Every structure is written in structure tokens, then in C-alpha cells.
Amino acid sequence: MLNNGLEIQIRKFASTGRTPFYLYDLAAIRDRIQLLKRHLTNELDIFYSAKANSHPRLLELVKGLGIHVDVASMGELERAIAIGFLPRQISFTGPGKRPAEIARAVDLGVGAIVLESFDELSAIEAHAGRTGQIANIAPRLTPSQRVGHTGRLVIGEPSQFGFDESNLDELAKRVDESTSVRLVGTHSHVQSQILHHDHVLKNFEFALQMSLLFQSKLKSPNLGENFRLCLGGGFGIPYTGRAVPLDLEQLGNQFKKLMAEAPSAGPKGVKYKFAIELGRYLVGEAGYFVAHLLSKKTAKSNDRTITYAIADGGYSQCQIACGVGQVVRTNLPFTVLNQEGGERAPGPMTVSIAGPTCHSQDLIVREAALDGIEVGDILVVQSVGAYGKQFSPTEFLLMPEAEQHFIG
Ligand SMILES: Cc1ncc(COP(=O)(O)O)c(C=O)c1O
Numbered sequence: 001m002l003n004n005g006l007e008i009q010i011r012k013f014a015s016t017g018r019t020p021f022y023l024y025d026l027a028a029i030r031d032r033i034q035l036l037k038r039h040l041t042n043e044l045d046i047f048y049s050a051k052a053n054s055h056p057r058l059l060e061l062v063k064g065l066g067i068h069v070d071v072a073s074m075g076e077l078e079r080a081i082a083i084g085f086l087p088r089q090i091s092f093t094g095p096g097k098r099p100a101e102i103a104r105a106v107d108l109g110v111g112a113i114v115l116e117s118f119d120e121l122s123a124i125e126a127h128a129g130r131t132g133q134i135a136n137i138a139p140r141l142t143p144s145q146r147v148g149h150t151g152r153l154v155i156g157e158p159s160q161f162g163f164d165e166s167n168l169d170e171l172a173k174r175v176d177e178s179t180s181v182r183l184v185g186t187h188s189h190v191q192s193q194i195l196h197h198d199h200v201l202k203n204f205e206f207a208l209q210m211s212l213l214f215q216s217k218l219k220s221p222n223l224g225e226n227f228r229l230c231l232g233g234g235f236g237i238p239y240t241g242r243a244v245p246l247d248l249e250q251l252g253n254q255f256k257k258l259m260a261e262a263p264s265a266g267p268k269g270v271k272y273k274f275a276i277e278l279g280r281y282l283v284g285e286a287g288y289f290v291a292h293l294l295s296k297k298t299a300k301s302n303d304r305t306i307t308y309a310i311a312d313g314g315y316s317q318c319q320i321a322c323g324v325g326q327v328v329r330t331n332l333p334f335t336v337l338n339q340e341g342g343e344r345a346p347g348p349m350t351v352s353i354a355g356p357t358c359h360s361q362d363l364i365v366r367e368a369a370l371d372g373i374e375v376g377d378i379l380v381v382q383s384v385g386a387y388g389k390q391f392s393p394t395e396f397l398l399m400p401e402a403e404q405h406f407i408g
Helices: 004-014 026-040 056-064 074-083 099-108 118-131 165-177 197-216 248-261 280-286
Strands: 021-025 045-049 068-071 090-092 112-115 135-139 145-147 153-155 181-187 223-233 271-278 287-301 304-311 334-337 346-354 363-370 378-381 403-407
Touching: 004 021, 004 287, 004 334, 004 378, 004 403, 021 026, 021 280, 026 045, 026 056, 026 248, 026 280, 026 403, 045 223, 056 068, 056 074, 068 074, 074 090, 074 099, 090 099, 099 112, 099 118, 112 118, 112 181, 118 135, 118 165, 118 181, 135 165, 135 223, 145 197, 165 197, 181 197, 181 271, 197 223, 197 248, 271 280, 280 287, 334 363, 363 378
Parallel strands: 021 403, 045 068, 045 271, 068 090, 090 112, 112 135, 135 181, 181 223, 223 271, 304 346
Antiparallel strands: 021 287, 145 153, 287 304, 287 378, 334 378, 346 363
16 A cells, blocks of 8 residues: 555656656655664664665765765766765675776775675786775675575575685785785675564674684784774565565664674774665665556456456566566565556456566566456556666667656
């Protein structure tokens, strides 16, 4: 069910006829960030992963609320700079940084280049050495254990991300000996879309232990003013009606305990600063994908009758709404607004809603039980503020691009 103010805005934008579109509720993002800060303490640095949604309006909003930014490409880096993030508020992750990206990050003096491999360290050192600079680095550490998003403990799985335990001696030696890098912390991110606070916390603990292990191997690194321990994130959002949202209060209580019990200073007594990195949790639930229903028909096979409605947008503009990326296909939360000013209620009709292309995955709603469906109704898919527009190939069939509107 949509709140009344939101429904009015959606109907207003839809009445222009220019569907499909995305609508972002900026007030919801503001509320989410304030809630986070309240539960997790203000001393924590929160990074927004721009990969979730790098629209300038969202970057500006989070920046204004004191959030730092994590970028993963030159495009995101340049956008963050253009928005006005200070280089020290930026971290640059990603296992495949190009030479030009490394050079730009070093020249800008970004807060941390998150180091993913020895080759990357060599490339950073080469550029910094050549240009007489010292680059800020935070190695990405991959603990040998992590809790997956289903809650299962995953042990000893090799990964293309960062350094595992077998790399730590060499990593410490290289960092100790380097004259062109400054160690400003460590970084971990092992899992996304976790809905249970215990699992998030467990991964934070693994990240902390791994960081302490790495630090214990260092002899005389060149250090920054603080040592930032980015413990990851992975806070999930409910993508189905049955999913239980993350309990932020419990998470906050346990997180504060973890921080209180952790040492407060690292190598050479440099003070720790804790950080987390979140994408979908900040913006995912604030985004809506909206399309009009263009036509409908009834399909019968054996004893099954399904009413298909065809929307004017889908896979081309919002893959995530079509189950792309899901292991088990489930409908995202959605609402159908009728033309009488109300919402379609649960009912006896089996309704599937497809997008307008011939792609077999262009199916947004599969077999929902509704009280009816009509051409002209408005489909509103929820929870697509992250990895929605970013992940969608508008080029497919040269379909129209979804506009983006902002309220709040
Ligand atoms: C290094 C890193 N940080 C943060 C994120 C953001 O994840 P989420 O949007 O689930 O919070 C990702 C997602 O792929 C990631 O790879």
C-alpha cells in the first residue's frame, strides 16, 4: 500500500502520459540516514556506494547529510568530484582499476584507494613515485569466513576481491617497504542483501579480526592521521512481502558493543575510525518504477487461466523488476493503481504483468491474485531505487528511456 502523498505524486507524473518513469522519494532517504545515525552513533563514517544509484540528485542529498562516498569507476569518481565531495571523503574500490583511474585517484589525493591486488599496488606506486606523490591506500581484506545472505556460514571460498590470509605476510612487507603509499586503514565488504542483524555483525567481526591480523604483521608502515577500519555493510532491504526488514535497533546495540570492545588504536598508536559502506539500504526502498498498462488478454492452458496485462515499460528500463539477479524468481512489492482513484485489492483473478518487449524475461508480476486489472491502470513497482535504472539496458529494442522524478 502506498501512502497517500506518494500516490498523488505518482498519479500526477503518470498523468503526463510519459511512462515509464522512476520516482525517488528524497524524504525517505533523509529519514533512513537519520535513523541510521541515531542507531549506529554519529562517530561512525558512513560511505554511500555510488554503484547503487549515482544520480547527481542522490549524491548531492547524501553529501549534504554528511555521508562519504565510495566510487568504483572513473565516471563515478568524476561525478562525486563534480558534486563537491572533497577527495578525502572519497574511497575508490573495485578489482579492475584502469591505469588512468589509478592516476586520477592518486592525483586527486582521494581518502583511500581500496587496494585489491599486488599488481594494483605496483601500479599505484609507479604513478605516485613518478609524480612525487604519496597515495592513500586501504587494502581490501577478504576474511576466510563470511555469513552469506541466507545466513549460511561460508568458509574458505576463494575470491577475486582483495587479499586473503595467505597474502597478508607479503602485503604487510610491501606496505612496510613502500615509500610512495600511506596506509590509511583497511577495508572489507563480503556480502550484500543481509536481513538479519546477527549475520551483519558476524561479518563485521570477521572483518575486524582480519584487519587486526594484518596490522599485527606490520613493522614500520607510513600511516595517516587516523586508521579507518571499514567493516563492510551488506544491510539488506525486503524485496518480497514475506521478508522481515533488518532490525536496526538490535543491529545498532550490537554494533556499539563491538566498537566499544574493539581496540581504539592501531599501528604505532594511530587512532581507529570505524566506517561502514552501504548502497541499497540508503536508497533502495525510496525508488519506484511506474508504468501504464497498455493492453490485456486472457490465456488459458489446461486448467489454468491467467490474465496478462502488458505494461509500457519493463525489462528495458528496470531489469531488477523482472527478477534479473534473483536466484528464485519472486515479484518485487508492487501496487496497481486503478482509474477510480484507488488500488487494486487482492482477489480471485490470476494476473501477470509483462513489459512490452519480446524478451522472455520481460515479466514484472507473475501470477498475482488481484480483484481485477484494466488497461490504463498504473503499475508501481517498489524497492527499485538501487540497481534499478543503473542496471537496465534501455538500448534493447531502442525502447524509450525512463525519466526520473524526485519528490520530498
Ligand atoms: C565493495 C562494495 N561495497 C559496497 C557495495 C554495496 O552493496 P549494497 O548495495 O548491497 O549495500 C558493494 C556491492 O556490490 C560492493 O561490492
